[in-house]
Amino acid sequence: MVTRPVIPxxxxxxILGALLIxxxxxTIKKRASVSDKAFSIARVALLLLLVFLINxxxxxxxxNVNVExxxxxxxxxxxxxxxxxxxxxxxxxxxxEGVIDTAEHIMEELHGSSFALIRFDNKSQILAPFTQDRKxxxxxxxxxxxxxxxxxxxxxxxxxxxxxxxxxxxxxSKEGKTTVLFFISDGEITDESELQSFAELxxxxxxxxxxxxxxxxxxxxxLKDDYGSSDYLYDYDAHQDAxxxxxxxxxxxxxxxxxxxxxxxxxxxxxxxxxxxxKTGTTTSIxxxxxxxxxxxxxxxxxxxxxxxxxxxxxxxxxxxx
Numbered sequence: 001m002v003t004r005p006v007i008p009x010x011x012x013x014x015i016l017g018a019l020l021i022x023x024x025x026x027t028i029k030k031r032a033s034v035s036d037k038a039f040s041i042a043r044v045a046l047l048l049l050l051v052f053l054i055n056x057x058x059x060x061x062x063x064n065v066n067v068e069x070x071x072x073x074x075x076x077x078x079x080x081x082x083x084x085x086x087x088x089x090x091x092x093x094x095x096x097e098g099v100i101d102t103a104e105h106i107m108e109e110l111h112g113s114s115f116a117l118i119r120f121d122n123k124s125q126i127l128a129p130f131t132q133d134r135k136x137x138x139x140x141x142x143x144x145x146x147x148x149x150x151x152x153x154x155x156x157x158x159x160x161x162x163x164x165x166x167x168x169x170x171x172x173s174k175e176g177k178t179t180v181l182f183f184i185s186d187g188e189i190t191d192e193s194e195l196q197s198f199a200e201l202x203x204x205x206x207x208x209x210x211x212x213x214x215x216x217x218x219x220x221x222x223l224k225d226d227y228g229s230s231d232y233l234y235d236y237d238a239h240q241d242a243x244x245x246x247x248x249x250x251x252x253x254x255x256x257x258x259x260x261x262x263x264x265x266x267x268x269x270x271x272x273x274x275x276x277x278x279k280t281g282t283t284t285s286i287x288x289x290x291x292x293x294x295x296x297x298x299x300x301x302x303x304x305x306x307x308x309x310x311x312x313x314x315x316x317x318x319x320x321x322x
Contacts, residue, residue, distance in 0.1 A: 004057045012055045016048045043308065050305040054298045072113035072178045072278065073130050073171035075208075076103055076137075077164055078144070079185035080119045081155040082233065083244035085146045086186070088219030090266065095213040098265060099184050100141050102211065105268035106182065107134055109275045113180075116167050120160040121147050130171060146223055156193045157185060157250060161201075168204035180278055181208035183254060187247035188214075195250050198257040207278050209271065210255040212264045214246030 005012065023044050027037050078084075078099060089098040107115060115137040117128040127140040164181075171179040189195060220241045221233040235242040248264065255262035263270055 002059050004059060006055050006057065009056060012052060016052050020045055020048050043312070047305065047308045047312070050301045050308070053301045054305065058297050060297060070110065070112040071176050072110060072180055073116070073174070074106065074110055074113050074180045074182065075116045075118070075130075075164070075167055075171070076106075077118045077120070077160050077181065077183045078103075079121075079155070079157070080144055080147065081121045081188075082147055082221055082223065083155060083186050083188050083190075084213065085223065086214060086219035086221050086244040088215045088217065088244075089213060092219070095186060095219075096144065096146075098213055098268075099211075100144075102265055102268040102271065103141060103182070103184075104138065106271060106275065107137065109272070110180075110278070117141065118160050118163045118167065119144060120163075121155075122159070124160040124163045126163050126167065129167065146221075155188050155190045157187070157189060157254065158193060158196045161196065161198070165201060165204075168201055172204045178206045178278070178281065179204060181205045181258065181260065182211055183208075183258075184211045184213065185251065186214035186244060187212060187249070187251040188244060189247065189250060195253060198254050202257060202259045205258050205260060207260065207274075207281070208258075209261040209263045209274055210251050210258070211271070212246055212248055212251045212262065214244065216245060218243040218245035220244075 003009070007015075024041055027040055030037065032040075080096075084095045084099065086095055087093065089095045107113075111134070112132075114130040114132050115128070115134060116126070116130040117137055117140050118124060118126050127143065128137045131137065168179060168181070171177055220243055222230050223233055232241040234240075246264075248262070252262045261274060263274070265271070
């Protein structure tokens with residue numbers, strides 16, 4: 001059993017606890033019998049408890065269940081250098097916000113596939129090997145944070161090559177699997193390296209795209225420090241806030257090497273045509289899968305909550321009080 005609260009549990013507990021304490025203090029001062037006061041407090045306490053449980057989102061784990069599976073391995077390779085937090089996605093949103101939205105959209109559209117995630121900045125890291133446990137990959141995306149400005153040593157798009165090769169070969173070795181790659185970056189190279197050829201990996205990739213984030217105008221990067229404050233990354237050579245701009249030349253070159261599409265992402269739906277093409281060339285089956293599914297249980301608490309609210313409304317109308 002796991003939880004995925006809408007509002008953090010501690011914050012929700014403080015808010016609902018404060019409401020309950022306030023209601024108890026008000027009720028005690030009312031002119032009513034002790035039994036009426038106790039009944040009123042009990043009803044409100046139960047109502048707030050149900051709200052708390054719905055917010056917590058208790059989810060049941062189910063292992064090795066019958067699921068719809070596709071013969072697709074989807075590998076996400078995500079640039080997590082500082083520039084991916086530049087504020088030029090759909091206005092002044094951070095690029096990484098768009099990356100996560102787009103990845104979640106792809107996973108939703110290709111549900112039943114296996115997914116894997118590689119992140120790279122100064123070094124490359126496999127955050128999730130291929131798995132049908134989609135939530136574990138979503139959780140891996142949630143661990144991605146902006147690197148410390150002092151840790152960053154410049155960007156090279158070559159860093160993830162070794163881990164990409166490892167996971168792509170793993171997928172290629174599976175009979176009947178379609179291997180899909182989404183390489184996600186703004187294309188900037190800032191460590192004076194040259195983009196190496198990715199053509200050797202082309203034979204391991206069946207479909208996918210290089211997804212470009214950012215604009216030609218560019219965006220500033222607001223970063224938080226260890227003390228919780230934040231300011232924009234400063235370019236001491238230019239004597240102004242640093243600005244990151246997309247380099248589509250590098251991204252198009254990589255797409256050409258891998259023989260996949262290049263797509264500039266302005267909203268998650270721009271990948272829909274590609275996803276339709278991927279679905280057309282794959283098969284789906286129903287069977288036992290080594291996967292973990294999560295069933296939301298909020299509806300267990302929603303029905304009694306609704307009944308209590310109707311009761312409170314009835315009492316308010318009939319008696320003029322809650």
